[in-house]
Amino acid sequence: MRDTVKWRVYRIEDKSDLEAAIQLYRKRFGTAPIRARVSEKAPEELLHLVREIPDLEIEVLRPILPRDVWLTHEEEQKEPQMSL
DSSP states (O other), X not given: OOOOOOOEEEEOSSHHHHHXXXXXXXXXXXXXXXXXXXXXXXXXXXXXHHHTSTTOEEEEXXXXXXXXXXXXXXXOOOOOOOOO
16 A cells, blocks of 8 residues: 655654654644654654654654654545455
C-alpha cells in the first residue's frame, strides 16, 4: 500500500525545537498534528519529548534520521479490500 499522506519533517535537538516545530505546523496547516514518525535510533530524550504531546499517535520506524520528527494531521488512507 502506498502512503498518500503528506508529512512535514523537522529536525529536533531540544524542547524549544519541538515547540517551534508544532507552532510552525499549526501556522502552516491551521491545525495541530495528530501523527508523528520518529526513528528507532532516536535518542531517549527526543522520544520522551514527543510522547509528552497530547493526542499524538507515534510511529517508530527504521529509515528516519535519529533527530528528525515527521508530523501530519492527516489520517492514513486505507485502500478498500476486495472480498471474493
